[in-house]
Amino acid sequence: MALTLRQIAPKSIFGRSLLIIILPIIVMQMIVAYIFFNAHWATVTANLTESVAADVAVATQLYSRDPTVENADALDDLLRPDMQLSVRLKPSETLPTSRRRNFFSVLDKSIGRALSNAIDQPFWFDTTRYPHHIDIRVQVDEGVLQFYAATDRVFAPTGFVFIFWLITATILLTLVSVVYIRRQSLPIRELADAADAFGKGQDIGTYKPHGAVEVRRAGQSFLKMRQRIRRHLDQRTLMLAGVSHDLRTPLTRLKLALSMAETKEDIEDAKRDLDEMEAMLSAYLDFARGAGEGDAELVEADLLLSNIAEEEGIPFHMSEPISIEARPQQLRRAVLNLVGNARKYATKPAITLEFTTTHVFIHVDDEGGGIPAHKRDDVLRPFSRLDDARTQNIEGVGLGLAVARDIAQLHGGRLKLDDSPSGGLRATIQLPR
Structure with missing residues (x-):
């Protein structure tokens, strides 16, 4: 019951x-x-x-x-x-x-x-x-x-007559209650919409806390939390951007000095180490920036993905075109990270676009060895790499999947790892319509 x-x-x-x-x-x-x-x-x-x-x-x-x-x-x-x-x-x-x-x-x-x-x-x-x-x-x-x-x-x-007035009084009281309760619930809905927009990285507009005392306190707490989060993200970006800037100068000098030196095997190894350090700094800076750049707009997902597939020279499959609210540059970065990840650790990457009435699914499949189910959550964490044959002798700092996951979460979705129909790994970006 x-x-x-x-x-x-x-x-x-x-x-x-x-x-x-x-x-x-x-x-x-x-x-x-x-x-x-x-x-x-x-x-x-x-x-x-x-x-x-x-x-x-x-x-x-x-x-x-x-x-x-x-x-x-x-x-x-x-x-x-x-x-x-x-x-x-x-x-x-x-x-x-x-x-x-x-x-x-x-x-x-x-x-x-x-x-x-x-x-x-x-x-x-x-x-x-x-x-x-x-x-x-x-x-x-x-x-x-x-x-x-x-x-x-x-x-x-x-x-x-008594029944008539009884029903009339009930209807009047109901109408008054509906109007009053709607006015009381409106600030809560506005707070929920603002929190949802902020969670997706969108502008919360001109939201101002109003309504009952408890609702106003919740709204003010949300605005303070939003300020702290944005300040934290800005500080993280500035810190790693400064580190990257400070290190790029000596790296450039070292590369210039090595390029002018006699070509020897140890010098070539040093050049490769410098290139790898520079790539690591770029990856750190991308992760520090997160997915907060750009504004959300109506994006033709099929066109965006087809362009990526054409540039990367990989297959692209879809049933029919669809447009979604997204940040095109960030979504492009997430898909490129997944494609790059598939190229590094597997073979034959492919992109597939599917959707339902409520969600859009962007699949990146490969034909590699896949990732064991019990380790899939670990590889989504920043700086995480697997200690098996899949990642041996491969450059990278373990941020590609973490950045893709952050971008998916910014859009109100998530990144899922599963078995691919082609036998390897399937990385899916699930976004709301």
């Missing part, structure tokens, strides 16, 4: 707040209506029906003293003007064997009980045949004595 209630309960704070307010109102109105109909309306209706039943009983007794059509007509003339009760004799007829039930069963029960207490003869009644009258028939020796009583005499119309 608890699982069922959890499934049917609203998921949003707006829906839950509305349920908290509206549900007690509805329950209260139902209780009030039940008490009213049982303690007031039913009592009033019973008193009215007893009065009509008494009039029918008196009219039946007066008719029994002179059981003629003329006497029935005289009773009709007497009762119709002041008592809203019409009398007619139907000679040689019998009572009907069936009748329709009224929607308000309490009315039928009250009339049936009142007539049973007031009349000894067999009777029949119908509260649904006529819109403004109730048909009551009493069996007499000469046939059937038929009475038409005004509905107002046996039914309290104030009950409908």
Whole structure:
């Protein structure tokens, strides 16, 4: 039962707040209506029906003293003007064997009980045949004595008025609650949108905390956290950029000196070491910059990937074109890192573009030896390299997959490593549409 209630309960704070307010109102109105109909309306209706039943009983007794059509007509003339009760004799007829039930069963029960207490003869009644009258028939020796009583005499119309105002009050309270709760939940939705945009590296616009005290505090804390994160990223970038700049100068001098020296085997080894150091510095700087450069825009993913595949000379497969919100330079860098990773450690890299109604998938497959499933999380960490044949004697600092993962996370997605259909490794960038 608890699982069922959890499934049917609203998921949003707006829906839950509305349920908290509206549900007690509805329950209260139902209780009030039940008490009213049982303690007031039913009592009033019973008193009215007893009065009509008494009039029918008196009219039946007066008719029994002179059981003629003329006497029935005289009773009709007497009762119709002041008592809203019409009398007619139907000679040689019998009572009907069936009748329709009224929607308000309490009315039928009250009339049936009142007539049973007031009349000894067999009777029949119908509260649904006529819109403004109730048909009551009493069996007499000469046939059937038929009475038409005004509905107002046996039914309290104030009950409908009460129900009308009860429903109207419920609707008004509901509308007021909807407007109020929507205004209260709006700051929370704006905070969630701002946090989501910041998580994707997008501009949060002119977001300002407002609303309830708790929501404002959460918004202010988010803005302070955003400032700290941006300051940390800027400091990291400046630090490694400075290190890179300071080291490039002596590296350039060493390369110049080596280029002017006599060509020997040890000098060639030193040149390769310098090139590797320069590549490492570039990789460090790329990682320090992260994926925060550039603004998000509408990108034709199929065109971007096809250009990369053409430049790299590798196959590209897709079902149909698609456009997504992304930072083109950063997305290009992520895909190139995956392609470069496949070239270093495997063979025959290929790019595949797929999408569903909710996500876009960019697959980079190779035909290498793959990565064991228990080590795939490790290789996504910065500066991580596997100690097996896949990475032996290969240049690099272990940042390619880490940068690709950061870029995927910047776009609200993720980087997954899995087995490729071609037998090697499949690196997938999953992005939301």
